[in-house]
Amino acid sequence: MTSGRIHGHVLSPRSGGGLRWEPDSALSWSDGLLLDAAGAGELALSEAGLLLVPGLIDAHVHMPQYRVRGRFQDALLPWLREHIWPEEARFSDRPYREAVAAEFRDGMLAAGTTAALVWGSPHDESAHAVLNDLAPVCVRGGDVLMDRNSPPELTRSTEDGLRSAAEHTSQYGARYALTPRFVPTCTTELLRGLGRIAAGSDVLVQTHLAENLDEVAWVAQLHPDARSYLDVYDQAGLLGPRTVLAHCIHLDEVDLQRLADTRTWIAHCPTSNVALGSGRMPLERVLAAGVRVALGTDVGAGPELSMLDVMACFLDMQAAVPGVRPTLALELATLAGAQAMGEGARRGTLESGRAADLVALRLPGGLRRGETPDEVLARVLDAFAGRWEDAVAAVFIGGQRVT
Ligand code: GUN
Numbered sequence: 001m002t003s004g005r006i007h008g009h010v011l012s013p014r015s016g017g018g019l020r021w022e023p024d025s026a027l028s029w030s031d032g033l034l035l036d037a038a039g040a041g042e043l044a045l046s047e048a049g050l051l052l053v054p055g056l057i058d059a060h061v062h063m064p065q066y067r068v069r070g071r072f073q074d075a076l077l078p079w080l081r082e083h084i085w086p087e088e089a090r091f092s093d094r095p096y097r098e099a100v101a102a103e104f105r106d107g108m109l110a111a112g113t114t115a116a117l118v119w120g121s122p123h124d125e126s127a128h129a130v131l132n133d134l135a136p137v138c139v140r141g142g143d144v145l146m147d148r149n150s151p152p153e154l155t156r157s158t159e160d161g162l163r164s165a166a167e168h169t170s171q172y173g174a175r176y177a178l179t180p181r182f183v184p185t186c187t188t189e190l191l192r193g194l195g196r197i198a199a200g201s202d203v204l205v206q207t208h209l210a211e212n213l214d215e216v217a218w219v220a221q222l223h224p225d226a227r228s229y230l231d232v233y234d235q236a237g238l239l240g241p242r243t244v245l246a247h248c249i250h251l252d253e254v255d256l257q258r259l260a261d262t263r264t265w266i267a268h269c270p271t272s273n274v275a276l277g278s279g280r281m282p283l284e285r286v287l288a289a290g291v292r293v294a295l296g297t298d299v300g301a302g303p304e305l306s307m308l309d310v311m312a313c314f315l316d317m318q319a320a321v322p323g324v325r326p327t328l329a330l331e332l333a334t335l336a337g338a339q340a341m342g343e344g345a346r347r348g349t350l351e352s353g354r355a356a357d358l359v360a361l362r363l364p365g366g367l368r369r370g371e372t373p374d375e376v377l378a379r380v381l382d383a384f385a386g387r388w389e390d391a392v393a394a395v396f397i398g399g400q401r402v403t
Pocket residue numbers: 062076080084181182208211272298301
């Protein structure tokens with residue numbers, strides 16, 4: 001049913017700023033797109049008292065880490081070597097890859113995630129798995145590139161990596177994301193080659209930046225002439241409005257200004273940062289500099305695919321930052337995510353003409369008299385902490401019910 005109607009309390013960021021908050025209202029859609037006014041389409045769900053929010057959007061998640069998610073470890077680099085790379089190596093096997101892709105897709109749908117910027121494994125074929133096997137979730141992403149300091153079975157030559165990136169770029173265009181893992185595992189030659197591909201196309205770029213102090217020190221050792229870790233990506237031509245950098249915890253003011261000037265996105269992943277003891281991303285400095293931020297689970301460092309879990313952790317971790325409140329968390333987990341992945345004109349809000357991607361959340365006891373949107377959202381996050389899937393009554397993508 002791509003035309004339909006649902007009743008509930010409508011809560012959404014607006015693309016022009018501010019909030020849409022309409023208690024006891026309805027949404028309707030036709031041909032998969034939201035309509036202006038509540039139409040007379042067939043009732044899609046009869047459960048009463050639901051909180052209707054845009055489909056949640058994960059701006060940073062690793063599909064091949066799904067089965068090993070939440071293996072808490074003291075630090076990034078040993079965790080990668082001991083838990084992550086051995087698992088990613090299994091993705092050269094097609095049946096394994098397809099089985100995990102199906103589990104991962106089902107996990108996202110159960111969590112209310114309707115769009116995501118996804119990382120594959122360091123294998124050429126993985127780009128196809130990411131971009132073809134996760135429907136109906138709206139996915140952008142690609143295969144990971146590494147050409148140094150990584151296990152032989154996950155390392156491609158610089159030439160092979162660049163050839164495959166160029167092929168995927170012409171095959172998938174704006175759906176594809178060039179995905180160099182991070183500076184320690186990517187040569188300057190590889191990064192610069194990717195910068196040239198990015199400059200001549202409309203692909204996205206996604207990578208990691210300054211998550212952990214040992215990682216930052218390693219980059220300084222590998223690139224003594226660079227001003228900073230960010231500078232290595234900058235010199236390679238990899239910054240810009242279609243680039244999403246995960247973590248960005250250890251940056252100075254020059255870096256933050258450069259991110260703002262180039263309109264580069266940060267994917268802030270608070271649950272992952274807790275799990276790996278990476279530290280707190282300095283949100284107050286990031287916002288003051290005018291850098292754009294979306295939220296990500298970073299599964300498998302993040303233990304859960306639920307963006308509700310990420311929103312709750314964000315609110316906890318960044319509580320002291322002025323302006324941080326539940327409706328900001330919702331905006332970063334919907335509209336900002338859509339913008340970061342190049343879907344900002346089509347998704348991320350409940351506004352007419354946009355894809356009818358929405359999540360109906362349960363609101364225990366219904367709406368209370370005079371309750372504000374921040375109070376309502378806080379209550380949902382509180383009530384379902386640790387059992388996030390129970391919060392999700394239904395999920396629609398393009399007006400089709402998927403959960
Ligand atoms: N840095 C380089 N690779 C990774 C990864 O897979 N996960 C996280 N959290 N950080 C990384």
